[in-house]
Amino acid sequence: xxxxxxxxxxxxxxxxxxxxxxxxxxxxxxxxxxxxxxxxxxxxxxxxxxxxxxxxxxxxxxxxxxxxxxxxxxxxxxxxxxxxxxxxxxxxxxxxxxxxxxxxxxxxxxxxxxxxxxxxxxxxxxxxxxxxxxxxxxxxxxxxxxxxxxxxxxxxxxxxxxxxxxxxxxxxxxxxxxxxxxxxxxxxxxxxxxxxxxxxxxxxxxxxxxxxxxxxxxxxxxxxxxxxxxxxxxxxxxxxxxxxxxxxxxxxxxxxxxxxxxxxxxxxxxxxxxxxxxxxxxxxxxxxxxxxxxxxxxxxxxxxxxxxxxxxxxxxxxxxxxxxxxxxxxxxxxxxxxxxxxxxxxxxxxxxxxxxxxxxxxxxxxxxxxxxxxxxxxxxxxxxxxxxxxxxxxxxxxxxxxxxxxxxxxxxxxxxxxxxxxx
Numbered sequence: 001x002x003x004x005x006x007x008x009x010x011x012x013x014x015x016x017x018x019x020x021x022x023x024x025x026x027x028x029x030x031x032x033x034x035x036x037x038x039x040x041x042x043x044x045x046x047x048x049x050x051x052x053x054x055x056x057x058x059x060x061x062x063x064x065x066x067x068x069x070x071x072x073x074x075x076x077x078x079x080x081x082x083x084x085x086x087x088x089x090x091x092x093x094x095x096x097x098x099x100x101x102x103x104x105x106x107x108x109x110x111x112x113x114x115x116x117x118x119x120x121x122x123x124x125x126x127x128x129x130x131x132x133x134x135x136x137x138x139x140x141x142x143x144x145x146x147x148x149x150x151x152x153x154x155x156x157x158x159x160x161x162x163x164x165x166x167x168x169x170x171x172x173x174x175x176x177x178x179x180x181x182x183x184x185x186x187x188x189x190x191x192x193x194x195x196x197x198x199x200x201x202x203x204x205x206x207x208x209x210x211x212x213x214x215x216x217x218x219x220x221x222x223x224x225x226x227x228x229x230x231x232x233x234x235x236x237x238x239x240x241x242x243x244x245x246x247x248x249x250x251x252x253x254x255x256x257x258x259x260x261x262x263x264x265x266x267x268x269x270x271x272x273x274x275x276x277x278x279x280x281x282x283x284x285x286x287x288x289x290x291x292x293x294x295x296x297x298x299x300x301x302x303x304x305x306x307x308x309x310x311x312x313x314x315x316x317x318x319x320x321x322x323x324x325x326x327x328x329x330x331x332x333x334x335x336x337x338x339x340x341x342x343x344x345x346x347x348x349x350x351x352x353x354x355x356x357x358x359x360x361x362x363x364x365x366x367x368x369x370x371x372x373x374x375x376x377x378x379x380x381x382x383x384x385x386x387x388x389x390x391x392x393x394x395x396x397x398x399x400x401x402x403x404x405x406x407x408x409x410x411x412x413x414x415x416x417x418x419x420x421x422x423x
Contacts, residue, residue, distance in 0.1 A: 024059075025117065025118075025119030025123060027057055027058040027059045027117075027123070028057065028117065028125050029055035029056065029065040029115035029117055029123065029124065030055060030057070030125055031053060031054075031055045031115065031127040032056075033053070033127070034128065036052070036053070036128070036130070037129075037130045037131075038050070039131070039132045039134045040097070040101060040134065041136055042102055042104075042133045042134060042135060042136055043101060043102070043136060044097050044101055045097070046097050046099065047096065048096070049082065049094040049095070050095045050096075051093075051095075052113065054090050054115075055068075055115035055127075056090065057115075057117050057123075059117060059119070061118075062117075062118035062119075064091075064117060065117055066091070066118040067091070067116055068081050068083060068113060068114065068115050068116075069081075069113075069114040069116070070111060070112075070113060070114075071111070071112040071113075072109075072129075073109055073110045073111065074109065074111060075106050075109065076099050077098055078097065078098060078101060078106070078109060079095050079097060079098060079109070079111065079131070081093055081094070081095065081096065081113075082096050095129075095131075101133050102133075103133040103134070103135050103136075103171075104170040104171070107133050108130065108131065108133060109131040109133075110128070111129040111131065112129070113127045113128075113129050114126045135172045135175055135176075137171055137175040137226035137229075137230060139169055139170040139171045139175075139176075139230065140169070140231065141167040141169045141178045141222035141223065141224055141230065141231075141232045142167055142170075142232060143165060143167045143232060143234040144167070144168075145234070146235070147234065147235045147236075147237065148163060148165060148234065148236045148237070149236075149237045149239070150163045150236075150239070151239045152238060152240060152241065153240075153241045154210040154240050154241065154243045156204055156208065157204070158204050158205060158206050159203060159204065162193070162202045162203060162204060162238065163201075164200050164201045164202070165200040165202065165220055165222075165236065167222035167232060169224050169230075174224065174225040175224055175225070175226045176224060177224060177225040178222050178224060179198065179222070179223060179224075179225065180195050180197050180199075180200045180220060180221070180222055181195065181197060181221050181223075182194070182195050182219065182221075183219040183220070183233070186219040187219040188216065188218055192204065192205055192216060193205055193216070193218060195220065200220075200222075210241070210243065211246065214240050215238070215240065216237075216238040218235070218237075218238065219233060219235060220233070220234050220236055221233050221234075244334060244336025244338075244339075244340060246280060246281040247280075247334070247340035247341060247342050248278055248289045248332040249278065249281075249332075249342060250276060250277070250278050250330065250332045250342045250344055251276070251278075252344055253274060253276075253277075255273060260349075261274070261346045261349065262349040262350070262351050263314065263348060263349075263350060263351065264318075264350075264353060265319060265320040265350045265353055266318075267314045268314065268317075269314050269316060269317065271313060271314045272311050272312070272313050273300065273311075273313060274311070274312040275309065276310040276311070276312065276330060277308065277310075278310065278342075280334050288334065288335040289307070289333065289335075290334075291304070291310050291331070291332050291333075293328065293330055294328070294329040294330075294331065295326060295327045295328045295329055296328050296348075297323075298315065298316060299314065299326060300312055300313065300314060300326070300348075301313055301314075301315035312330075318350050320350040320351065320352045320353075323350065324349065324350050325347050325348060325349050325350060326347070326348045327345070327346075327348075328345070328346055328347075329343060330343070330344045331343045367379055
């Protein structure tokens with residue numbers, strides 16, 4: 001420094017002369033404030049500059065502020081400093097982005113900015129610099145699994161919860177708030193299912209029918225609430241378990257000529273009476289149907305080779321004269337709990353064959369008649385012990401030894417009457 005002085009002497013003013021004063025490092029650099037906070041958006045371009053308030057030092061020349069040092073939690077060397085000397089001698093500085101800023105990895109940086117002068121030893125001052133990384137919607141929601149599977153019974157009541165999907169978003173605020181929906185254009189257009197947009201709980205909306213559809217595929221979307229939302233998709237497979245809600249069906253076809261329930265008494269053991277087909281719309285164990293035959297006093301049996309087609313057959317010889325009909329019942333029962341069944345009852349008629357000759361109730365009949373009788377007069381009546389059915393019955397005839405030829409008979413009534421006038 002230069003100083004001009006004037007001195008007063010005994011003889012008046014003395015001439016003045018200039019003297020220099022050397023500066024000493026008696027001041028440290030000073031920041032305008034001790035703490036500074038500001039925000040930088042994540043994924044800001046590397047090389048972006050953010051001006052900071054410089055430190056001022058009252059000393060001059062080399063004793064002024066000579067540089068800055070960045071200390072603290074500069075994770076990944078995300079920032080560096082850039083300085084320039086202004087015309088006024090002030091050392092200005094910028095905070096420069098030197099690495100990728102990702103809020104999801106590091107949401108804030110606590111830095112310590114130190115300014116030092118050129119003294120020996122140098123004087124320094126520090127300022128705390130807190131940098132908050134602003135979120136942008138750079139993350140889509142992520143499901144905890146890409147595909148969900150579940151198994152439900154077809155008798156599950158509407159309103160029942162089935163499963164819950166879950167997706168998270170690393171962003172914050174609306175950028176990270178997740179809502180759920182079922183993509184109706186790609187799945188479940190009939191709206192068998194609903195999803196809670198907030199919780200992701202999927203519920204049954206209306207009744208299911210295993211026999212109509214065994215598997216339902218849902219396309220579930222999770223999206224955030226950003227102005228330009230990110231969307232992620234997951235798939236939900238819902239398998240429907242069969243419930244024993246259908247009874248077996250049974251069809252009986254009688255193998256007689258006219259298709260009626262009848263069998264000839266001459267049928268031999270093993271001859272088929274009827275064909276039975278059974279089915280059950282249910283699946284798995286419920287479709288296993290057991291068929292049984294009741295009645296018939298052991299005269300008939302049930303046989304099958306594939307548990308689908310059953311045959312009723314004659315098991316013992318029949319005799320219409322002993323019994324001309326049998327009450328039979330066929331029952332089809334599935335394997336459910338409780339089991340469902342179908343029944344069919346019918347009367348099987350035994351048809352006659354001509355296997356018995358007529359028999360009289362006695363071997364010899366005796367009757368006295370007058371010598372002279374009118375034609376057509378009643379003589380006596382013979383009674384057959386067994387006529388059988390109408391097609392078993394025939395015409396009887398009366399055979400008399402000569403010359404007794406004057407009598408006639410009617411086989412149906414067994415009546416003997418006179419044929420000629422006189423004997």
